[in-house]
Amino acid sequence: MSVKKQNENAKRGKLYYSFPAMSMLPLLFYSIIVIIFSSFTFTRSMQEQVSTELENVANLASTLIDTAYPGDYTLIGDTALSLYKGDSNITSDYSLIDRIKERTGVDVTLFYQDTRVLTTITNWDGQRIVGTRAPGVVLEEVLEQGQAEFYNNTIINGSTYFAYYTPLYNTDGQITGILFVGKPADQVNAQVNRAMTPIFIVGLPALLFACLFSVRYARAFLKSLYALKSFFSKVSAGNLSAQLDPIVLKREDELSEIGLSALTMQHSLRNLVEQDTLTELYNRRSGELRLNASLVKARTMHTPLTLVIGDIDLFKKINDTYGHQCGDQVLKNIANILRKNMRGRGYAIRWGGEEFLLIYENSSLEETGSALRALLDEVRSTCHESEEHRIYVTMTFGMACDPSKDLKDLLHEADNKLYYGKNNGRNRIIAELPPESVSV
Numbered sequence: 001m002s003v004k005k006q007n008e009n010a011k012r013g014k015l016y017y018s019f020p021a022m023s024m025l026p027l028l029f030y031s032i033i034v035i036i037f038s039s040f041t042f043t044r045s046m047q048e049q050v051s052t053e054l055e056n057v058a059n060l061a062s063t064l065i066d067t068a069y070p071g072d073y074t075l076i077g078d079t080a081l082s083l084y085k086g087d088s089n090i091t092s093d094y095s096l097i098d099r100i101k102e103r104t105g106v107d108v109t110l111f112y113q114d115t116r117v118l119t120t121i122t123n124w125d126g127q128r129i130v131g132t133r134a135p136g137v138v139l140e141e142v143l144e145q146g147q148a149e150f151y152n153n154t155i156i157n158g159s160t161y162f163a164y165y166t167p168l169y170n171t172d173g174q175i176t177g178i179l180f181v182g183k184p185a186d187q188v189n190a191q192v193n194r195a196m197t198p199i200f201i202v203g204l205p206a207l208l209f210a211c212l213f214s215v216r217y218a219r220a221f222l223k224s225l226y227a228l229k230s231f232f233s234k235v236s237a238g239n240l241s242a243q244l245d246p247i248v249l250k251r252e253d254e255l256s257e258i259g260l261s262a263l264t265m266q267h268s269l270r271n272l273v274e275q276d277t278l279t280e281l282y283n284r285r286s287g288e289l290r291l292n293a294s295l296v297k298a299r300t301m302h303t304p305l306t307l308v309i310g311d312i313d314l315f316k317k318i319n320d321t322y323g324h325q326c327g328d329q330v331l332k333n334i335a336n337i338l339r340k341n342m343r344g345r346g347y348a349i350r351w352g353g354e355e356f357l358l359i360y361e362n363s364s365l366e367e368t369g370s371a372l373r374a375l376l377d378e379v380r381s382t383c384h385e386s387e388e389h390r391i392y393v394t395m396t397f398g399m400a401c402d403p404s405k406d407l408k409d410l411l412h413e414a415d416n417k418l419y420y421g422k423n424n425g426r427n428r429i430i431a432e433l434p435p436e437s438v439s440v
Helices: 003-012 015-023 027-068 095-104 136-144 185-236 246-250 254-274 284-301 315-322 324-342 365-381 407-423
Strands: 073-076 082-085 107-112 115-119 149-156 159-169 175-184 305-312 346-352 355-361 384-386 389-391 395-400
Touching: 027 095, 027 107, 027 149, 027 159, 027 175, 027 185, 095 107, 107 159, 136 149, 136 159, 136 175, 159 185, 175 185, 185 246, 185 254, 246 254, 254 284, 284 305, 284 346, 284 355, 284 407, 305 315, 305 324, 305 365, 305 407, 315 324, 315 389, 324 346, 324 355, 324 365, 324 384, 324 389, 355 365, 365 395, 395 407
Parallel strands: none
Antiparallel strands: 073 082, 107 115, 107 175, 149 159, 159 175, 305 355, 305 395, 346 355, 384 389
């Protein structure tokens, strides 16, 4: 086996082999997955259907009770209590709720406060379970909070019910009890099982067909997954300019979303690491790395490169006179001007404090000087407003244009010219120094 092949196998890892193997498991495995998923989906759909059905029956029952027995619910008696609705004693009148059950197949219970007064539910010996209480969660959510609720796991008399509870109101708006309608869960589950049988018969050939393409899909999935892994490895190692393989973004699934999130993370990290927080220009660390790359490119391509150091004149006076908040606003405004003027020409770096480094790529000293004059005119004419103050500032620039020199020497040359300009009136561009002023 070649060294290249061995390296590829080492990079693939266990998932490269185990994932396709899992895609070729026996048909029974896939059938179980489909059965579970289909059962869950259909059961959920059936529950929603039962919920709607029970809600409709509850509304019907409530209307029928109000029509048959108009008036408010009242508990009358000293020792033997009777529940009245209007003028009718309904304590043992099961005729209406029994008819509702006969027509709908749904059990009905009427609670006065928390106690069953009328119900179609019976115990093992055929006795109606009147006098028992509603579950605690129902009392809290329906009786106390006045919410109509559907429950798919209510235990009544030892049996599980799909139940719908709705509050009962008197004419004064007070909740006086609860109306329950429900179906035994066994009935609903039997309906689910009957409905699922044809689904399985149709689904088995589809599962067989899916197996033929599972390995191919697995390979494509893993290719995208390894592309993501490679990208994350490069970014975590500090390569914030790493490129994500386009195959990830071409997918129309969660992996493409992860890829987009990864690119967003990379962009955020790059901004966090490379940008100055206040001005959003390159900071000194990232700017110096980019400047070194620009110098190498200029030397390799034999193209000119001009380095310019600019400084806001009398910036300390602005801070002392108007405050640091005003000074920060001036810095941000100047940074925006620099960014706009450098577009298509190069880039700007916040070198420190009120000092900026401008890199004009493929630009001679004369071309850079022309661009700088236009930039300085804009700086001079820009009004910086802070509260009630209108402030105008100027800048001084020093230029160096010899990419064959070391970066340290270029910075030293531009810095000397900047300070010469500072000491000789400010508000100017210094491209050349008089011979007698050159420092060693």
